Amino acid sequence: MAxxxxxRERSMFLIIIIGLALFAFVxxxxxxxxxxxxxxxxxVGQVNGEAISRQEFAEAVDQYKxxxxxxxxxxxxxxxxxxxxxxxxxxxxxxxxxxxxxxEQDVWSEILKVPSVQDNPQFQNEAGLFDELKFxxxxxxxxxxxxxxxxxxSNYMGQIKENTxxxxxxxxxxxxxxxxxxxxxxxxxIENTKLSGDFVYVSxxxxxxxxxxxxxxxxxxxxxxxxxxxxAVSTRDISYVKFDIKATAExxxxxxxxxxxxxxxxxxxxxxxxxxxxNATDDKVFLVDNGSDLNLDEDYKFNASISQxxxxxxxxxxxxxxxxxxxxxGYFKISKIRAVTKMPDSVRASHILIPFLGxxxxxxxxxxxxxxxxxLADSILRVVKRSDSKFASLAKSLxxxxxxxxxxGDLDWFNYARMTPAFRDYAFTNSKGAVGVVETPFGYHVIRxxxxxxxxxxxxxxxxxxxxxxxxATENDFFQKAExxxxxxSKTTDYTALAKxxxxxxxxxxxxxxxxxxxxxxxxxxxxxxWAFKGDxxxxxFNRFDLTGSYVVAVVTSKTEKGLMSVEKALNTVRxxxxxxxxxxxxxxxxxxxxLAAIAAANNTTVRNAKxxxxxxxxxxxxxxxxxIVGAMYGAELNKxxxxxxxxxxxxxxxxxxxxxxxxxxxxxxxxxxxxASRKAMTFKIYEAIKSASExxxxxxxxxxxx
Numbered sequence: 001m002a003x004x005x006x007x008r009e010r011s012m013f014l015i016i017i018i019g020l021a022l023f024a025f026v027x028x029x030x031x032x033x034x035x036x037x038x039x040x041x042x043x044v045g046q047v048n049g050e051a052i053s054r055q056e057f058a059e060a061v062d063q064y065k066x067x068x069x070x071x072x073x074x075x076x077x078x079x080x081x082x083x084x085x086x087x088x089x090x091x092x093x094x095x096x097x098x099x100x101x102x103x104e105q106d107v108w109s110e111i112l113k114v115p116s117v118q119d120n121p122q123f124q125n126e127a128g129l130f131d132e133l134k135f136x137x138x139x140x141x142x143x144x145x146x147x148x149x150x151x152x153x154s155n156y157m158g159q160i161k162e163n164t165x166x167x168x169x170x171x172x173x174x175x176x177x178x179x180x181x182x183x184x185x186x187x188x189x190i191e192n193t194k195l196s197g198d199f200v201y202v203s204x205x206x207x208x209x210x211x212x213x214x215x216x217x218x219x220x221x222x223x224x225x226x227x228x229x230x231x232a233v234s235t236r237d238i239s240y241v242k243f244d245i246k247a248t249a250e251x252x253x254x255x256x257x258x259x260x261x262x263x264x265x266x267x268x269x270x271x272x273x274x275x276x277x278x279n280a281t282d283d284k285v286f287l288v289d290n291g292s293d294l295n296l297d298e299d300y301k302f303n304a305s306i307s308q309x310x311x312x313x314x315x316x317x318x319x320x321x322x323x324x325x326x327x328x329x330g331y332f333k334i335s336k337i338r339a340v341t342k343m344p345d346s347v348r349a350s351h352i353l354i355p356f357l358g359x360x361x362x363x364x365x366x367x368x369x370x371x372x373x374x375x376l377a378d379s380i381l382r383v384v385k386r387s388d389s390k391f392a393s394l395a396k397s398l399x400x401x402x403x404x405x406x407x408x409g410d411l412d413w414f415n416y417a418r419m420t421p422a423f424r425d426y427a428f429t430n431s432k433g434a435v436g437v438v439e440t441p442f443g444y445h446v447i448r449x450x451x452x453x454x455x456x457x458x459x460x461x462x463x464x465x466x467x468x469x470x471x472x473a474t475e476n477d478f479f480q481k482a483e484x485x486x487x488x489x490s491k492t493t494d495y496t497a498l499a500k501x502x503x504x505x506x507x508x509x510x511x512x513x514x515x516x517x518x519x520x521x522x523x524x525x526x527x528x529x530x531w532a533f534k535g536d537x538x539x540x541x542f543n544r545f546d547l548t549g550s551y552v553v554a555v556v557t558s559k560t561e562k563g564l565m566s567v568e569k570a571l572n573t574v575r576x577x578x579x580x581x582x583x584x585x586x587x588x589x590x591x592x593x594x595x596l597a598a599i600a601a602a603n604n605t606t607v608r609n610a611k612x613x614x615x616x617x618x619x620x621x622x623x624x625x626x627x628x629i630v631g632a633m634y635g636a637e638l639n640k641x642x643x644x645x646x647x648x649x650x651x652x653x654x655x656x657x658x659x660x661x662x663x664x665x666x667x668x669x670x671x672x673x674x675x676x677a678s679r680k681a682m683t684f685k686i687y688e689a690i691k692s693a694s695e696x697x698x699x700x701x702x703x704x705x706x707x
Contacts, residue, residue, distance in 0.1 A: 045082075046697040047089040054703065057081065073524060075517040075704070082700065087687065090694050091166055100168055107161045116365040119397070138367060149357070149367070156365075170686055177679040184671030191616040192662035195633050198607050199654035200600045201623055202591065204583045206650075212582045219567045219574045230573075232565040234701070236512045236532040237558035239495055241485060241504045242522065243551040245478045247470040252332075259325040259332045259466050262290060277334055278322045283462035293331065294465040300428075300458040302345060302416065310335075315457060331465040339460035344452035345416065347427045350409035352380055352394055353401040355443035361400050362443070377437045377444035384446065385435055391448060400443070410450070423447065482551035486544045493540065495555055508557075514701040522552065530704070532556055587651040588644035596641060599653050610654070623649060634659075 044057040060081045065072060072080070095101075111117060112132065123135040143150045223230045247255075264276040280286040284296045303311050307328040314323050317337050324334035355361035356373035368376070380398065384391045392408030399405040416428055420440045426447055430436070434449045470478075485502065492498050499506035509520045514533050517526040531543055532554075542555040560569060593599040596607045610620055615634055618627040626647045636642055636656040645652045 043699060044703060045699050046695070047086060048093050048695050050089055050093075052085055052089075057085070057700075057703075060085065073517060073526070075515060075526060078700065078704065079515065082698070086691065086696065088162065090687070090691055091162075091169060093694070094169055094690055095165055098169065098172065100165065100172070102161060102165045102168060106164055107157060110160050110164050111157060114365070116363065116400075120365060120367075121398075122367055142367070170683055173686055174680050174683050177676065177683070179672045179675035179679065181668050181672050183675055184668035184673075185665075187675060188665065188668055188671045189662060190634075191614060193634065194612040194614060194658075194660040194662075195630065195656060196609075196611045196613070196658040196660075197633060197654055197656040198596050198609055199620070199629070199652050200591070200596050200603065200605060200607055201620075201650055201652050202587045202603050202605060203650040204580050204587075207583045207586060209579060212579055212586075214575055214578050214582075216567055218578055219571060222574050222578060223564055223567070223570050227564060230565040230570055232560055232563060232569065234514055234533070234562045235558075235560040236529075236537075236556055237508065237510045238512065238519075238528070238532055238554050239506055239508050239557050240519075240522075240528075240552050240554040241499055241506055243478050243482045243485075243553075245470050245475055245549055245551070247468050248474055251471045251474055252327075252468055254471070255466050255468055256325050256327075256332050259334055259464065262464060263322050263324070263334055277336060277462075277464055278320075283336065283338065287462070287464055290464065291466075292464045293467040294463060296462060298460070299421075300339075300341070300343060300416070300460050302343075302456070302458055305417070306335075306461070314461070315459065327468075330468050332468060333463050333465045335461045335463040337459055338462050341458055341460075342455050343416070343428050343458045345454040345456060346413050346452070347449065348413045348451040349411050349427050350391060350395065350448045350450055351401070351404065351411060351423075352377075352391070352399040352409055352446040353404075353443050354380070354398065354446070355400050359443040360441045366400070373444050374437075374439070377446055380446045381435065381437050384448070388435075388448075409448075413453075478551060482544055482553055486542060486553045489542045489553060489555060495557075510558075515704055522547070525552075528552070528554055533701075584646045584651050588646070591644045591651060591653050593643075593653075594641070596653060596655055599641075599643070612660075623647075626652075629654065 042054050043051045044054050045052045057078075061074075061077045064077045064081050065074075068077070112130075112135075117123065117135065118130045123130055123138065125131040125134070139150075139153065142153060262277050265279060266274045266276065268274055275281075275286075277283075277286060287294075287296055303315050306314065307326065309328070310323055310326045314321075314335060314337070317323065319337050319340055322334060322336045325332045326335075327333075353361060354368075354373045354377045355363075355366050356368050356370045357366060358370070359366075359373075376398075380394055384394065395405050395409030399409055401409075404411050414427075416424060418424075419427060420442070422438050422440045423445060426436060426438045427449060430449050432449050432451055436447055438445045438447055485498075485504065488498055488502075489495060496506055507521050509522075512519065512529050512532060514529070516529050517524050519525045519528050522528070525545070525547065528545060531537060531545075537556055539556055539559055542553065545552045545554065560566060587603075590603055591599055593602060600607045608620075608622060610633070613620060613630055613633070615627075615630055617625075618630040619625050620629065626649065629645055629647045629652050632642065632645050633654060633656050636654075638656055638659065641653060641655045643653045645654065
């Protein structure tokens with residue numbers, strides 16, 4: 001009665017809840033399950049029961065993309081952020097369980113060890129020594145007056161804290177990965193004990209596959225018995241035909257003629273002169289006005305850096321000469337010689353890089369302004385002009401390019417194309433021994449030209465280029481072909497025959513996963529993957545996609561849902577295993593007899609000899625690596641026949657007639673150290689191990705599965 005009374009008291013509440021659920025179900029039946037598991041709606045996953053919210057994940061992805069300056073795709077960012085969040089949460093659990101706590105003082109101590117902090121002149125006293133108070137004052141001023149820089153420092157210190165926690169945990173685990181002298185002795189004995197004996201070997205290949213039948217039910221049973229090896233994620237297989245929209249020979253000829261017509265002067269309908277490329281006085285304006293697909297290139301060109309089909313002709317010309325039209329890297333071009341000079345093809349130089357806040361080398365610890373960086377670079381220039389011998393020491397102490405700084409600023413030999421333009425122009429237009437200051441996106445460089453070689457003729461070219469693209473008629477033709485093929489696909493299930501009939505190349509993309517973005521043969525085509533996983537996509541679903549430079553007609557050919565791998569998918573893996581198991585049973589039935597000679601005669605083979613084999617290599621001459629057999633020999637009694645021992649390549653019978661232990665060593669410290677070092681070298685697997693032991697639920701498919 002008490003229970004009924006409580007139900008009556010809460011009846012209105014229950015009616016509201018059930019009513020809302022039914023209303024949602026009427027609108028969309030699929031929402032009913034979500035209604036009663038609403039805690040999952042705002043989650044993208046869980047780690048050991050701790051939720052990862054959609055908001056947390058989405059904000060982290062956006063931040064990652066911003067930090068990467070949009071150089072990563074959505075899925076690359078999503079995968080990187082997911083891995084970062086997993087690592088943080090998994091290590092957080094381990095640190096809490098281990099009672100490890102990293103405090104502010106620990107983080108501060110680590111920051112003070114950073115070379116870029118210790119060696120920054122801004123944080124040093126008059127004696128050139130690091131001053132902690134100056135560094136603290138800098139952080140305090142930054143927090144008060146420069147929020148963007150403070151944000152960068154806060155993130156940096158947060159990363160230091162995470163790294164310190166991770167390193168502390170890994171160090172504690174590593175400390176327990178030693179080895180005892182007894183282990184060293186066991187390893188030495190096992191690896192160096194020599195085993196000799198005789199054996200009879202019957203290969204699995206001696207029984208034809210056709211004599212052994214494998215049932216579907218047997219494959220299914222094997223999969224079920226070995227579930228961990230056959231766990232499957234949700235996948236899709238597709239087949240597709242790609243229609244590359246390529247310019248025809250007629251298209252190319254039309255483009256070539258159009259480009260060639262721009263060389264000389266022409267007249268318009270009013271008989272007014274249209275100045276051609278050869279007589280143009282402003283090449284940059286000419287290229288813009290006439291729709292060149294490449295901008296004016298201000299760089300000098302070496303013979304080897306232009307199309308070798310025309311290089312010799314162009315380099316034999318003089319200023320003002322025009323060459324072309326010629327075909328080069330997907331364009332038809334005409335080139336005019338704008339300037340002729342001489343230049344080395346290689347320069348050796350040294351530099352001292354002084355970055356500033358906002359430059360590409362302006363990391364969180366760089367606080368100097370652009371004006372301060374320029375002033376410092378100029379002062380260094382004055383010093384090295386007075387005393388060149390000080391260049392190397394100044395580079396080591398002041399340059400932020402740590403790679404060259406360690407070598408006294410030496411950049412070794414480099415060619416014209418390697419360096420950023422301002423640096424390159426100074427290096428290749430000055431003589432050996434020249435010293436100067438140059439500004440680049442990385443900061444201010446104090447540059448010294450150490451040597452040059454292979455001075456030769458170089459040209460500055462103005463080049464008009466028209467990209468070789470298909471005409472509108474050609475594009476329409478390819479569109480019609482794709483449309484006709486898609487229509488034909490809708491009327492058949494034999495896509496292979498249809499493609500062959502039309503002489504199309506039908507390609508396959510197997511095992512696409514819901515978060516993939518790369519389609520083999522097509523590259524990053526996330527839209528195709530999303531379509532294959534959409535709720536209404538089923539086997540036989542097809543679609544035409546408009547890609548850059550091509551059309552694709554794709555068909556879903558197979559679907560695998562999350563769970564155990566299907567028999568069809570696992571067949572190629574399981575069938576050889578089951579074949580060998582059945583063959584082993586057939587062979588074992590015939591490996592009977594009181595002696596190896598009798599067993600060999602009954603199986604129409606010979607007795608073979610194994611001499612001085614060991615567990616380290618576990619190899620039998622004429623057979624190959626057989627660890628199970630050599631292991632069985634190691635534990636066998638002398639002169640006893642062991643029958644039907646199943647190995648990698650066949651079934652064996654053997655008799656051990658000699659087991660020779662190695663000479664004992666005075667101590668096994670060397671072996672112990674080797675085992676210990678080997679174990680500690682595997683610490684990079686610590687994270688993967690604890691990740692495997694963690695309960696991770698990845699529901700990102702709910703965010704990206706049908707985008």
